[in-house]
Amino acid sequence: MIKCKLSRFTFFVFFFIFWFMSPFLAAEDVVIRAKKIYTVSHGIIEEGMILVREGKISKVGKEISISENSKIIDAEVVIPGLIDIHSHLGVYSLPFVEENYDGNEMTDPITPQVRALDSFNFDDPAIKAGLKGGVTTIVSRPGSGNIIGGTSVAVKLKNAPPEEMILKEVCDLKMAIEGNPVGVYGQKKKMPSTLMAVYHLARKAFLETQAYMKSWEKYEKEKMSKKDATPPKRDLGKEILVMALKREIPVHIHCATASEIVSCIRLADEFNLKLSLGHCYWAHLIVDELAKRRDVHFNVGPPVFFTYFDNILRFKNNPAILANAGLKVSLQTDAIGGAQQNLLHLASLCFRYGMKEEDALKAVTLNAAEAVGLENRIGSIEEGKDADLVILTGHPLEFTTSVDKVLIDGKIEFEKKESSRVKDFEINAPKARKDLIIPSYLKDNFALKGGLILTMAGTPLEKGILLVKRGKIEKVGKNLMIPEGYPIVDASEFVVMPGLISARSYIGISSNWRQQSSIDEISKPVVPEMEVWHAIEPQAPHFSFSRELGITTAMVTPGNKNVVGGQAAVVKTAGAIVDKMLVKNKAMMVFGLGASAKREDQMPMTRMGIAALLRETLTKAKEYMEKVEIAKKDKDALELERDFSLEALIPVLRGEMPVLIHCERRDDILTALRIADEFQLRVILDGATDAYKIVDEIRKRNIPIILEDIFRGLGSVEDAGFNPEAAAILSRAGVKIAFRATEGAWYSPGVAWGGGDLLEIAAFAYKNGMNETTALRAVTIDAAEILGLKDRIGSLEEGKDADILILRGHPLRVASIPEAVFIDGKLVYKREKGERLRP
Numbered sequence: 001m002i003k004c005k006l007s008r009f010t011f012f013v014f015f016f017i018f019w020f021m022s023p024f025l026a027a028e029d030v031v032i033r034a035k036k037i038y039t040v041s042h043g044i045i046e047e048g049m050i051l052v053r054e055g056k057i058s059k060v061g062k063e064i065s066i067s068e069n070s071k072i073i074d075a076e077v078v079i080p081g082l083i084d085i086h087s088h089l090g091v092y093s094l095p096f097v098e099e100n101y102d103g104n105e106m107t108d109p110i111t112p113q114v115r116a117l118d119s120f121n122f123d124d125p126a127i128k129a130g131l132k133g134g135v136t137t138i139v140s141r142p143g144s145g146n147i148i149g150g151t152s153v154a155v156k157l158k159n160a161p162p163e164e165m166i167l168k169e170v171c172d173l174k175m176a177i178e179g180n181p182v183g184v185y186g187q188k189k190k191m192p193s194t195l196m197a198v199y200h201l202a203r204k205a206f207l208e209t210q211a212y213m214k215s216w217e218k219y220e221k222e223k224m225s226k227k228d229a230t231p232p233k234r235d236l237g238k239e240i241l242v243m244a245l246k247r248e249i250p251v252h253i254h255c256a257t258a259s260e261i262v263s264c265i266r267l268a269d270e271f272n273l274k275l276s277l278g279h280c281y282w283a284h285l286i287v288d289e290l291a292k293r294r295d296v297h298f299n300v301g302p303p304v305f306f307t308y309f310d311n312i313l314r315f316k317n318n319p320a321i322l323a324n325a326g327l328k329v330s331l332q333t334d335a336i337g338g339a340q341q342n343l344l345h346l347a348s349l350c351f352r353y354g355m356k357e358e359d360a361l362k363a364v365t366l367n368a369a370e371a372v373g374l375e376n377r378i379g380s381i382e383e384g385k386d387a388d389l390v391i392l393t394g395h396p397l398e399f400t401t402s403v404d405k406v407l408i409d410g411k412i413e414f415e416k417k418e419s420s421r422v423k424d425f426e427i428n429a430p431k432a433r434k435d436l437i438i439p440s441y442l443k444d445n446f447a448l449k450g451g452l453i454l455t456m457a458g459t460p461l462e463k464g465i466l467l468v469k470r471g472k473i474e475k476v477g478k479n480l481m482i483p484e485g486y487p488i489v490d491a492s493e494f495v496v497m498p499g500l501i502s503a504r505s506y507i508g509i510s511s512n513w514r515q516q517s518s519i520d521e522i523s524k525p526v527v528p529e530m531e532v533w534h535a536i537e538p539q540a541p542h543f544s545f546s547r548e549l550g551i552t553t554a555m556v557t558p559g560n561k562n563v564v565g566g567q568a569a570v571v572k573t574a575g576a577i578v579d580k581m582l583v584k585n586k587a588m589m590v591f592g593l594g595a596s597a598k599r600e601d602q603m604p605m606t607r608m609g610i611a612a613l614l615r616e617t618l619t620k621a622k623e624y625m626e627k628v629e630i631a632k633k634d635k636d637a638l639e640l641e642r643d644f645s646l647e648a649l650i651p652v653l654r655g656e657m658p659v660l661i662h663c664e665r666r667d668d669i670l671t672a673l674r675i676a677d678e679f680q681l682r683v684i685l686d687g688a689t690d691a692y693k694i695v696d697e698i699r700k701r702n703i704p705i706i707l708e709d710i711f712r713g714l715g716s717v718e719d720a721g722f723n724p725e726a727a728a729i730l731s732r733a734g735v736k737i738a739f740r741a742t743e744g745a746w747y748s749p750g751v752a753w754g755g756g757d758l759l760e761i762a763a764f765a766y767k768n769g770m771n772e773t774t775a776l777r778a779v780t781i782d783a784a785e786i787l788g789l790k791d792r793i794g795s796l797e798e799g800k801d802a803d804i805l806i807l808r809g810h811p812l813r814v815a816s817i818p819e820a821v822f823i824d825g826k827l828v829y830k831r832e833k834g835e836r837l838r839p
Helices: 008-025 126-132 179-186 195-225 236-245 258-271 283-290 318-324 340-352 357-362 366-371 541-548 607-633 644-648 666-679 691-700 726-732 758-767 772-777 781-786
Strands: 030-038 044-053 056-061 071-080 082-087 135-140 148-151 153-156 166-168 173-176 251-255 275-279 297-300 328-331 389-392 403-408 411-415 445-453 461-469 472-478 488-498 500-505 551-556 564-567 569-572 582-584 589-592 659-663 683-687 705-707 737-739 804-807 818-823 826-830
Touching (some): 030 389, 071 403, 082 275, 082 328, 082 340, 082 366, 126 340, 126 403, 126 411, 179 195, 195 258, 258 275, 258 283, 283 297, 297 318, 318 328, 318 357, 328 340, 328 357, 461 488, 488 818, 541 551, 607 666, 659 666, 666 683, 666 691, 691 726, 705 726, 726 737, 758 772, 772 781
Parallel strands (some): 030 071, 082 135, 173 251, 251 275, 275 297, 445 488, 659 683, 683 705
Antiparallel strands (some): 030 044, 044 056, 135 153, 148 173, 153 166, 389 403, 445 461, 461 472, 488 804, 551 569, 564 589, 569 582, 818 826
């Protein structure tokens, strides 16, 4: 061994160097200068500053002394890092395949001993997606397949070794008093197969744990007097339940209905549990009772808006109703394989439909932190807290605001490379200061005075006038003479535009009163003879939701599970009989390429099988068409046996009926183009995630595209190439774009998840680079042109259908929700003040 002894001189030299260099070795201070700081806990600071030192918020205020070595960051708006307390990110990691299904240990309905931490994949690609959306902390938890599913883990989404990402190893206990365990174990002929058994097993687990606690308490007493006292057998699951019984960790229970919520509260009361509720979709139905329970946290979503049997045609803003009652509300993405990035957007949707700004921001920050006992570390901009900060380009809840930078523990973890600032709107829209009043005696003819009329057929008209006569637009312009006897709709402080067009939809076929779907006829892979209009139910709640969102026309199509799925129909969204709602029947034929059209144990099992079957079908149809033409010309020809399937494809081969081809990946799109070229088909691409990668091939064929699901997560292997700027890239290249608004579920409209509102989608496209006017055209006149109906709908022009939307402000603003909607000149929706906020 070599011994080294420092001389006194050497020691002092090292000491002096360290002392001299220490200021330079210390972590750099960061100072954020912002036009607005939303502290969440102490209001808004205008022209404020935040000093970050050693990963913590050192000072917050109007003026802070800055050292010369501080790093300065100038910002528009700063908010606390977003917190999602109900996520499955990491335990259901990407790619979303069976090998990564680690969120539910469904071998027994009671598994408190398992920990989400031990399933968590710290390399899950969805982490980066969440970070880009401003999410700095998640609570990843087991799924709801079990009554007691295990413990959750709090993780910071930062670039660091796993041990530094973990904020809290055991955050709370995840439970489910809801139908999911019934579905899982009922199929196995194992308890629980009913909700009463779910509650019984939950209660039994806690009663047995109380007995377990007593046995250990007895042992501890005996140990004091007996040296040979025998300890009870350890049970790791019960030890977790002991933590819940001692209120050392909260219990987070997945529930949905009002009765399930009451059951959760009953269980918590009996065992004195710290309670937070996950999902709690229909809490608003019993808000008067729940208002007494300020100790309970309500973690809502997704979705965030709900309808129920009490009034199935009106959706309610559940988070807003609960918050207005003084309850602590947070929002969740429930992310599996992505969608974490949409957390702030969910808050924007709640704000759009009436939630107070302060409550919406708390729901994704401080309230979430408090629900899992982390409010001393995160959730607000306060001295001493972790420096988890999000820098935004504008108002936190505005649709067009982007995340510019994200700091976690004082370090920049995400920074948008290009400038994320959205330019000011070119359209100067008025701001309404009064309520819209519509005469109750409107009949066939009326005049509408608009503050700004966006005709979508030319320059916007300020202070314009629209004349409607018998369901059609009679005239539109400025300073028009209003005929005698025409009632006047005074929208002089409002924006008027054409009704919105959803270029593809499953409205009216997605779910009926039996919870049955008519989207896909899966009995055979090729069913071109199917006509969707025979399945459309005009009384379906989603027609009502569509009208409330300003959608006046939709093309209803079969789904994507068939190689050839059948024929679409374009309908108005108002009416009692589908025959009278039809704008265009047999509007398109639907083809499906890619994973959704594959079959198990039958043709086609592969992409090459799909293409082969499609070519074979089109070839047979072509031969059949030739025989039909011969039979028409030759009276002596043998009578041709009719084939309804092949007959339905004749208009497609003649170019009379366009083909909507659903495909996502580049290779599938190229296959679609090859087949279109081979059979000279008129094609519209649908979905088309990777279309921006081959824009030149699409542009030279003049093929339009209907984009879907732009608020998607990242869970599908097939659409892994999703680019939020795709609409902008394609439209700049000259490709005509339209959008599909999602319908949602029977109990909730698509707008409650993100992506159900066409104006919301247009705002997203604009924020990501699409031209403002082009984004609005994509939901109006361009959509009409793609559907072959530009001579009838999509713009406010003389002779066209009087489908009219009235808005309170610029169409792409978060606060501009429909005030009134007309279809064929008839008022089909008028917003009532507070309609989403009444329980």
